Amino acid sequence: MRRVVITGMGAVTPLGVGARTLHERWTAGASGIEGGEGACTAFVPTEHLSKKEARRADRFSQLGIVAGDEALASAGWDEGLPYDPDRIGCVMGTGIGGIETLTHGQDRLMADGPQAVPPLSVPLMMSNAGAASLSLRHDLRGPVFGIVSACAAGAHAIGTALRLVQCGDADAVVTGGSEASLTPLARAAFAQMSALSPTGISRPFDARRDGFVMGEGAGVLVLEEEEAALARGARILGRLAGYGTTGDAHHLTAPDAAGRGGAKAIGLALKDAGYTAIDVDYVNAHGTSTPLNDRAETMAIKLALGERAMDIPVSSTKSAIGHLLGAAGAVEAVATVLALRDRVAPPTLGWEEAEEGLDLDYVPGHARPLEIAESGPAVGLSNSFGFGGHNVALCLEAA
């Protein structure tokens, strides 16, 4: 099977525009959550996009385009694609898609009738628009499509992209996820199902956690077949070593309390990478701050990693930026690679009170150096779980 390396990364998050901005600010203990939400307040679409580009994309696609531009630039692709465009794919995940566009169209329909519905409604709100926009912008002509699996979508996209390159359907894939659903409808809908934190505080794994905090943003990675990347002298940021995915078949929204599906995904990702529990140096948890997820995920990590689970730092990016839904897995994959590269475990912000059974090392308070054997790469796992019982684990490594 062909090996796949990460040569470019980009992110737009509530901590700012840029992958390193996310990593450095989170590691320093900064939070991008204000007023109970993680909005990308530093993101001004027209600073990055022409008037036409901006109005041809819902905010979720705009975020993806800007993260994508950063990823391609960091891969050294900004002055031209290094491969035949037919051999470059684009796979982007989203949980919801263009809900702002959908809501606007519905408002126009109710107010002034069918004739008033904007003609751009469908191409902007379709969930595959993120992938389509990036493909158009950069002339990516290989396998191009969207992935929809709620809060696992970003990670599913990256895993699918891995397989496309491994199997030879593409030599490189631009992949990740984006989400922009800070709208009254989405807020109300998540709140009505008691998923959101009524206090507006994201504190994953803490005994007082009471739900997730909504966020928006995008993360994009450039994956390339290793030999081709080395041949062109690419800077290798890390390697996507393994991918595991399962379904709970348990409940429409609740995770399996024993964490069996999540544990299986973690086990599959490790096996895919050729690693065992003892090789894992860091876990970037899904860690939503909901009562159910954080308990089930803790069970899953223990089930998959056994005794080793107690020795591995486990932290949640959502403590700093909230839950980016379909973008979460992609943004967190970016965060994981940068943490592994810098040999640091960023903190789970806000964690203060332990709950019985939630006894992993959640890296409370401050970032901590990762202790890595000098001979090998740093190995990490990034977990993503979605409503619908979708479980994904990515195994990432960095030299």
Add this chain to the structure above:
Amino acid sequence: MSTVTATDVEATVTEALESFGADADQITRDATLESLDIDSLDLAELSQIAEEKYGVALKGSDAERLKTVGNCIDLIVERAG
């Protein structure tokens, strides 16, 4: 619709194309839609504006004869007349 004038339609079309992202300095009667990067989706939006303002629509089948800004203005004026 007797009040519809070519001048009025020209102003409406120019404003619409500018709002779609076309460069205001390039919008003239003779400018081609292609040169302004105006495509079928923009024409669908222009049709909606024309329908709301003048009660006339541009259809997909009109696209073939709409090559320039002037073509759009003339067709709207013709149908509204």
